[in-house]
Amino acid sequence: MAEELILKGKLSEDIVKEISREKGEPEWMREMRLQALKLFNRMKDPLWVKGLENLKLEDVVFYSSPRVMARDWDDLPEHIRKVYEKLGLPEQEKRFLAGLTATFDSENVYHKAKELLESMGVIMLPMEEAVQKYPDLVRKYFGRVFPMGEHRYAALHYALWSGGTFVYVPKGVRVPFPLEAFFYIYKEEEWQFEHTLVVADEGSYVHFIEACAAPTMQTISFHDGVVEVYAHRNAHVKFTTVQNWSRDILNFNNKRAIAEEGAFIEWIEGSIGSRESYVYPSVVLKGEGSRTHMNVFTLSRGPYVKDSGAKVFHMAPNTKSTIVSKSISSDGGVSIYRGLIRILKGARNAVSTVSCDSLLLDNESEAHTYPHAQVEEPSAVFTHEATTGKLSDEQLFYLRSRGFDEDEAKVMAVVGFIKDILREMPLEYANALKTVLEADFSRSVG
Amino acid sequence: MMREIARVIDVPYQPYGDSPTIKSYTRWEEIGRHVGRGNVYITGALPTVLSESELRIENKLLREHFIHARAYVVRERTVTVKVEDAAAHIYGAPDVLITEGSGSIVMEGGGKDVLHIHRGGTVYVHIFLRNGSVTSIVRDGEDSHVRYDVEGLGGEMGIRGVAYGKRVDVVTNLFIKGGAKGLVEYTLLVPPGGFLVHRGFGKLLKGSKGGKVHMDSSYILAPGGFAVSVPSIEVYHGDVRGASHESRNLSLTEDQLFYMKTRGLSTKEAYRLYVEGIVKERVGEAYHYIEDIVETFTSLLDV
Numbered sequence: 216m217a218e219e220l221i222l223k224g225k226l227s228e229d230i231v232k233e234i235s236r237e238k239g240e241p242e243w244m245r246e247m248r249l250q251a252l253k254l255f256n257r258m259k260d261p262l263w264v265k266g267l268e269n270l271k272l273e274d275v276v277f278y279s280s281p282r283v284m285a286r287d288w289d290d291l292p293e294h295i296r297k298v299y300e301k302l303g304l305p306e307q308e309k310r311f312l313a314g315l316t317a318t319f320d321s322e323n324v325y326h327k328a329k330e331l332l333e334s335m336g337v338i339m340l341p342m343e344e345a346v347q348k349y350p351d352l353v354r355k356y357f358g359r360v361f362p363m364g365e366h367r368y369a370a371l372h373y374a375l376w377s378g379g380t381f382v383y384v385p386k387g388v389r390v391p392f393p394l395e396a397f398f399y400i401y402k403e404e405e406w407q408f409e410h411t412l413v414v415a416d417e418g419s420y421v422h423f424i425e426a427c428a429a430p431t432m433q434t435i436s437f438h439d440g441v442v443e444v445y446a447h448r449n450a451h452v453k454f455t456t457v458q459n460w461s462r463d464i465l466n467f468n469n470k471r472a473i474a475e476e477g478a479f480i481e482w483i484e485g486s487i488g489s490r491e492s493y494v495y496p497s498v499v500l501k502g503e504g505s506r507t508h509m510n511v512f513t514l515s516r517g518p519y520v521k522d523s524g525a526k527v528f529h530m531a532p533n534t535k536s537t538i539v540s541k542s543i544s545s546d547g548g549v550s551i552y553r554g555l556i557r558i559l560k561g562a563r564n565a566v567s568t569v570s571c572d573s574l575l576l577d578n579e580s581e582a583h584t585y586p587h588a589q590v591e592e593p594s595a596v597f598t599h600e601a602t603t604g605k606l607s608d609e610q611l612f613y614l615r616s617r618g619f620d621e622d623e624a625k626v627m628a629v630v631g632f633i634k635d636i637l638r639e640m641p642l643e644y645a646n647a648l649k650t651v652l653e654a655d656f657s658r659s660v661g
Numbered sequence: 662m663m664r665e666i667a668r669v670i671d672v673p674y675q676p677y678g679d680s681p682t683i684k685s686y687t688r689w690e691e692i693g694r695h696v697g698r699g700n701v702y703i704t705g706a707l708p709t710v711l712s713e714s715e716l717r718i719e720n721k722l723l724r725e726h727f728i729h730a731r732a733y734v735v736r737e738r739t740v741t742v743k744v745e746d747a748a749a750h751i752y753g754a755p756d757v758l759i760t761e762g763s764g765s766i767v768m769e770g771g772g773k774d775v776l777h778i779h780r781g782g783t784v785y786v787h788i789f790l791r792n793g794s795v796t797s798i799v800r801d802g803e804d805s806h807v808r809y810d811v812e813g814l815g816g817e818m819g820i821r822g823v824a825y826g827k828r829v830d831v832v833t834n835l836f837i838k839g840g841a842k843g844l845v846e847y848t849l850l851v852p853p854g855g856f857l858v859h860r861g862f863g864k865l866l867k868g869s870k871g872g873k874v875h876m877d878s879s880y881i882l883a884p885g886g887f888a889v890s891v892p893s894i895e896v897y898h899g900d901v902r903g904a905s906h907e908s909r910n911l912s913l914t915e916d917q918l919f920y921m922k923t924r925g926l927s928t929k930e931a932y933r934l935y936v937e938g939i940v941k942e943r944v945g946e947a948y949h950y951i952e953d954i955v956e957t958f959t960s961l962l963d964v
Contacts, residue, residue: 544899560885578870578899588890588908593882594915599908603896 222278223404228252231374234278238343238377241350251363251373258367263553266491266520267368267465270437276405277375280322284341288325295319295401302428304397311643312424313392314339318378320405332390337421338383339394342410345381353381356414360443360499361471368467372408372439379409379440382423384450389420393455393641398440400429400464406437413443415450415478422453424641428488432463435490444472446480448502453481457644459651460489462519468494476502482509482525483639485648490519495553497526500534500565511540512636514652515548515580524553524585525569529595532563540571541633544580552584552601560591569599574632576606576625626653760786776947779807781826790818796944797822797847799829800954808832813841823943824857825850825958833861833876840871842902848879848911848943850936850954851886852961860891863906869898876906881913881936883962911939928964 220237222230231252235245260267285291288305299305299317308315314328316339323341332339338349345353363373380396400407413423423444429436438460446452452472460466466489472480482496498507513521527536542550552571573582582603590597606628614624630637630649637645761780773793779786781801788795789810797820799807809820809832818841820833835843849857863874876892892906913935921931937955944951 573896575896575899575901580899581895581897582904583893583895584906585893586891586906586908589887590880590882590889590910591887593884593886593910593912595910596914597908597910599890599892599906601894601906603894603901603904605899605901 219282220278220280221276221402223274223276226252226272226275226277226374230277234375234377237278237280238346240343240346243350243354244346247358247363248374248376251370254363255367255370255374258370261366261368264368264467264493264522267437267467270435270465274404275437276320276402278377279320279402279405280377281319281324282322283324284322285325286327291325295324298399298401299325299397302397302399307395307643311392311641312395313390314394316341316380316396318396318398318407318409320399320401321377321407323378323380328394329392331392332394335388335390336385337388337390338381340381342376342379342381342412345412349381349383352383352414353412356412356443356445357410358443360412360445360473361441361469365469368439369441369469372410372441372469375406375408375439376410376441377408379411381411382413382421384413384415384419384421386416387418388416390422393422393424395424395426398425398427398438400427400436400438400460403432404434404436406439409440411440411442412445413452413454414445415447415452417448418450419447420451420453422455422641424455424457424644426457426459426644428459429461429464431461434463436464438464438466438468438489440468442468442470442496444470444480446472446474446478446505448475449477450475451479451481453483454496455483455485455640455644456494457485457487457640457648458489458492458494459487460492462488462490462517464489466490466492466494468492470494470496471499472497472507473499473501474505474507476531477504478502479505480507481639482507482511483636484509484511484523484525485636485640485644486511486513486521486523487648487651489521491522492520493522495524495526495555497528497555498536499528499530500536500562501530503531504533505531506535507537509536509538510636510639511538511552512633513540513542513550515542515544515550517546517548520549520551522551522553524551524555526555527557527567529556529558529562529565529567529592532561532565534562534565536565536567538567538569538571539635540569541636542571542573542582543576543629543632544573544582545576547577547579549581549583551582552586554585555587556589556597556599558590558592558595558597562592563594565592565595565597567595567597569601571601572632573601573603574606574629575603576629758788760784777807777809778947778950779805781805792816792818792841794819795822796946797824797831797833798944798947798950798954799824799826799831800950800957801826803827803829806830806832808834810834810836811843812836812838813843814839815841817842817844819844819846820861821846821943823848823850823940823954824859825852825954826855826857827852828856830858830860833859835861835863835874835876837863837865837869837872837874839869840902841869842872843874845874845876845878845892846943847877848881848939849888849890850940850958851880851882851888852958853883853885853963855883855886856889857886858889858891860889861893863892863894863904865894865896865898865901865904867897870900871902872898873902874904877908878906879909879911879939881911881939881958929959932959932962932964 317325328339515521878890878892880888
């Protein structure tokens, strides 16, 4: 096995070139990285982000590769395999996944696409491998859905991206089982920049799941990923995220999908862990009759901030969007919903419905909601409603009168509050999320 | 003397017997009649910075009348009104504030209900009240920025209003402390080519136990117009009665229009009726203005 490679120090052109060289990338990708670095150095921090100002671009592990790529769990080094076994990944893969890519620090270390996928013509590869094997296909979409100029940390991502998955589903193919990418940060001071690109061709269907975890660390790490989804005519893409980073991770994830005529995008965003989190999945409804349904769930426990939301751009007639956001704050946690609905002129009969509910479990916690509606089309139907409230004494009293103790009653109320989100998730993930919440809240609530 | 006052405030003098009843034309109903003619305004400073020399009022009785005036019309001026003692009504905020033209007006008042009418022009208006409410009408606004801050410790307070014009930015902020209850209801009437923004915060601050806030932001959008609605809420206390907001497009739908037309109304009449209903709901108290607002807006709709 080759020796592990770690690139640490001050962010520079040399580091970017070294990453590109290590991956044996084509010229266009190297140029893209360098262009992104220049952009990053020129741009200022986004005004809406708080908490990243203390990030130092020195003494950071920008790239760390165990230099291993296994197609079988047994081929992984023991310390890596043990991590995934503890997380139950091999078992999950066996039971209900059609393909899995596992990213460890900066690089993919395990990848397996079941034969079924190959027989259907589905391409599922680690991102680096896809760049090598399908350069034209990757180049057509890479960085076109979420461009590097969007903000400073998008530029940083494009300069340093490493790991992640590429998926292409051919015309009319419906992938019967979910595909998954799992990200794990193992090293102290390690920053992760994985890139996920899902392309669904005409009339196809795919469900992609991404999940992440990290151990408790001494220092703060930064996760700056990008997810790009392109749904061609009448395609249906379901994208589920279960984010459960440790409290030492600043999570800044950039997600966007483009939907062509009649396409349907579903986002399910579950944000449980991390110290501070900035995630706003967004959809560009580009084609007539395209639709999106977005479910966003955030849990902010302890003195941490969850800044999440959803954005939709209606650019064509008869487009439809539904956003449901649920957030829970406890133990001094801060939940923020930041959303945007943009309905352009000509998006006739567009319909957008936004609903966000926040639940406060104690007096120290906070919940903020910042919805933006920008509408140019008079025939568009737009409604937004939001409520913030506390767990009512009546609810608790009712449950206690049915024989539940106070903790059980609170857990039931919390799980009931997010039942709409749980219903949208694969059963295994919904149960896992429910178990985490039950364990979490039975200890902390009250 | 009466002629002198009339000259200074530029209001046609209307004698009422022997009594120098300034109230007769500083009552809102009286002012309302003159507003459309554009010839009612105060060129002097507002009461807290009032000096005799500026207004040249020699008669003390008349000056008292003026200070007690219930309506101020401020045109092409930059003025500041500060109220140190909310209970001191003599220097309290006016019931009616009419602003017009360029300049900026900063008004800090006590517990009051204020009707504010902005009649267009480039202006920055900032009204800060404690435990009060604002009814707002922004008419023919062009590059207008209007901001209301209402802070409450208890009781009920609110900001209601409508705005229309070319480029208008209305900010409505409610700061709730204690168990106060706050409500914002604002509607933008966006004509063709208009760019109107309504934004604001409903904040339940630390210590707002039992507090409640609701923000309702809506708009009627004409083709070619652009509406932006940002009704934000921030809750800094867990034990609140609730915080909520909503935002809607209230434009007349094809089904609604069809229904009204089957009842014998023309398209124009249907629009008038519909807009009037919405405007009345928001600023019913300022009934003098409703007809004018509805007529002006619907005439721009090209229906």
